[in-house]
Amino acid sequence: MLKKANESRPMLEVNNIEVVYNHVILVLKGVSLTVPKGGIVALLGANGAGKTTSLKAVSNLLHSERGEVTKGNIQFEGKEIQNLSPSDLVKSGCIQVMEGRHCFEHLSIEENLLTGAYTRQDGNKSIKQDLELVYNYFPRLRDRKGSQAGYTSGGEQQMCAIGRALMSRPKMILLDEPSMGLAPQLVEEIFEIVKNLNQNEGVSFLLAEQNTNVALRYATYGYILESGRVVMDGDAKELRENEDVKEFYLGVGGEGRRSFRDVKHYRRRKRWLA
Amino acid sequence: MSPAFLNFIEIVLNGLMAGIMYSLVALGFVLIFKASGIFNFAQGVMALFAALTLVGLQTGQVPFSHLINAIFGTELHHWGSGLHTVLAILFTMALMILLAWVIERVVLKHLVNQEPIILFMATIGLAYFLEGFGDLMWGSDVKVLDVGLPSGGSLWWEDVTRTWVTEGSEYWGMYIDRLDVAATSVAVILVVGLSAFSQYTATGRALRAVADDHQAAMSVGISLRTIWVIVWSIAGFVALVAGIMWGSKSGVQFSLSLIALKALPVLILGGFTSIPGAIVGGLIIGVGEKLAEAYVGPLVGGAIENWFAYMLALAFLLVRPQGLFGDRIIERI
Numbered sequence: 001m002l003k004k005a006n007e008s009r010p011m012l013e014v015n016n017i018e019v020v021y022n023h024v025i026l027v028l029k030g031v032s033l034t035v036p037k038g039g040i041v042a043l044l045g046a047n048g049a050g051k052t053t054s055l056k057a058v059s060n061l062l063h064s065e066r067g068e069v070t071k072g073n074i075q076f077e078g079k080e081i082q083n084l085s086p087s088d089l090v091k092s093g094c095i096q097v098m099e100g101r102h103c104f105e106h107l108s109i110e111e112n113l114l115t116g117a118y119t120r121q122d123g124n125k126s127i128k129q130d131l132e133l134v135y136n137y138f139p140r141l142r143d144r145k146g147s148q149a150g151y152t153s154g155g156e157q158q159m160c161a162i163g164r165a166l167m168s169r170p171k172m173i174l175l176d177e178p179s180m181g182l183a184p185q186l187v188e189e190i191f192e193i194v195k196n197l198n199q200n201e202g203v204s205f206l207l208a209e210q211n212t213n214v215a216l217r218y219a220t221y222g223y224i225l226e227s228g229r230v231v232m233d234g235d236a237k238e239l240r241e242n243e244d245v246k247e248f249y250l251g252v253g254g255e256g257r258r259s260f261r262d263v264k265h266y267r268r269r270k271r272w273l274a
Numbered sequence: 275m276s277p278a279f280l281n282f283i284e285i286v287l288n289g290l291m292a293g294i295m296y297s298l299v300a301l302g303f304v305l306i307f308k309a310s311g312i313f314n315f316a317q318g319v320m321a322l323f324a325a326l327t328l329v330g331l332q333t334g335q336v337p338f339s340h341l342i343n344a345i346f347g348t349e350l351h352h353w354g355s356g357l358h359t360v361l362a363i364l365f366t367m368a369l370m371i372l373l374a375w376v377i378e379r380v381v382l383k384h385l386v387n388q389e390p391i392i393l394f395m396a397t398i399g400l401a402y403f404l405e406g407f408g409d410l411m412w413g414s415d416v417k418v419l420d421v422g423l424p425s426g427g428s429l430w431w432e433d434v435t436r437t438w439v440t441e442g443s444e445y446w447g448m449y450i451d452r453l454d455v456a457a458t459s460v461a462v463i464l465v466v467g468l469s470a471f472s473q474y475t476a477t478g479r480a481l482r483a484v485a486d487d488h489q490a491a492m493s494v495g496i497s498l499r500t501i502w503v504i505v506w507s508i509a510g511f512v513a514l515v516a517g518i519m520w521g522s523k524s525g526v527q528f529s530l531s532l533i534a535l536k537a538l539p540v541l542i543l544g545g546f547t548s549i550p551g552a553i554v555g556g557l558i559i560g561v562g563e564k565l566a567e568a569y570v571g572p573l574v575g576g577a578i579e580n581w582f583a584y585m586l587a588l589a590f591l592l593v594r595p596q597g598l599f600g601d602r603i604i605e606r607i
Binding site for chain 2: 114
C-alpha cells in the first residue's frame, strides 16, 4: 500500500505560488502545476508570461535576482524545497538548464561538463563513466571537448548545457527554452535527445518553451501561462487539438486564414483574461 | 663587457625583482576580481593587516592593549616572548580565513547581484575599517618584521659580476638584494601553485566557472558563498605573503596599504583577469620604472619612478583595454 502511494506521488508539485520581484513586482499570481515521475511537462506561453520565473522559483535561483516566493509551496518528491539552497537542490536531484545556455565561456566543453558534477561525492570513476554517457548522447560534444565553450555553436552550447546538467545525475531537469535561437533541425535533434533521456535514464523534464508546436509533440502534458496565471492545462494531445491553442500559439485558425485586420479585432475581443 | 652595459643589466635585474613585489600585491586583486567581479580596494590594507598581525604574534604583543589599558587602567603590553615564526604565520593565516568568512557574512552576502560600483564602494569601506581595526589591535608604531629571510646585498654576486667587466675599466660588481631574490622565488612558487590549483582541481574549476557566469554556476549547484569565502581566503593568503615581503623590506607601517595603488597599473597592463598577466605586468612596470629613472630621469630632473607606471597604464588603456593577458571578450555573431 505504502509503496503504491509512493509511486503515485508526483516528482514535483507546485501549489499556488506567488512570486514577487524586488518586493513590489508581482510576477506569478498563483501558479500550480505537477510533474509526474518520468513525465515531460511543457510550460507554454508568450514572452513575459512567467515561464522562466516559474522554473527559477522551483530551482531557487530567484534569490540572486531579488525575487522571492511569497505564497504557496513547492514540493519535490514530497519534500518542501523553498528553503533549500540551489546547491542542496542539485544534490537532491533537481537541476535547471537556464535560458540562453549559459555555458562557462572560457572553460573547455569537457570542463563545462565536469562542473556539473561539482556537487557529487561518489568519486572520479563514476564521474568518468557519466562523462562517457553524456558523450554517447551528444557525440558532437566529444569532438569538441577541448574547445572553449564560448567558441562553439549555439546548438553545441545547448547540448553542453544539458550535458552539464546530466553530470549531476538529476532525477528532474528544468529546461528553459532549449529551442531558443536554434535552427529547426537542431531543435528537433535536441528534443529527440530529451525524449531519449526521459525514456532511457528516467529523467523527468519540466520545460518552458515558446515553440509550442515542438514542445507539445514531445511533452506528455502541458500548461499554458498567461500573465502569471495558468489559463489552461491538459494532455499534450488534447492541447494540440484545442481550437484556442491552435489559434493563439500554433498559428492556425479553425476557420482558415482571415485578413490581418479581422484577426486583430477578434483577438482583442477574445482573451482568456480580462 | 663594458661597465655601462653591466650597469644596464643591473638596472634590469633590480627592476624585474621590484616588479615581482608589485605582482605579489596585484595577484590578490586578480583572484578576487576574477571570481566575483569585485575590484577589492582593501587588498593593500589586507596585506598590511596580515603583516601587523604577524609581527604582533611574533613579538608577543597583546592585541587591543591600548584599549584595554585605557579602560581598565592596566599596563599590558606583552604576554610573553612571542610565537615561533612558523606558528605565527599559521595563526595569521587562520585569522585571514576568519576575516574572509566574516567579510562574506557581513558584507558580500547582502550585496548579491548589485552593481559592481556598489561592491567597489563596499571594499573602500572595508579598507578603512581594516586600517582602523589594525591600528586599534596592534598600535600604529612602525614595526620591524623579521621572519628569517636573508637581506642585504649579495657579496657573492658582486664578486662574480666584477670579473665580467672588460680588463682595465673600473667596476665594483652588481648589487642585488637577497630579499628580492627570496621574494622572487616565493612569487614563482605561489604562481605555479595557484595556477595548478585553478587548472587541475575541482574547486579551482568551480572558481573559474564562477568567474565566467555566476548564475550558471549557481544552477549547477556551486555555492557562491563557499566560493567567495575560498577566494577571499586565498586573497588573504596572498596578502599575507605580500605583507611579509614588503614588511621585511621596508618595515610594517601604515603606508604599506598604499602599495595597492602601485598594483593598479600592473593590473591594467597585465589584465584584471589573468594571473600570469599580473606577473608579467609587474615585471614590465618594475623594469620600465627603473630604466626610465636611470636613463630618462636625469633629463627631466628625476623622480620619474613615481608617475611612470601610471603613464604606461594610461597609454595601455588607449591601445588594449583588456590588458596583455586579460580574458578576450568572446563575441559571436
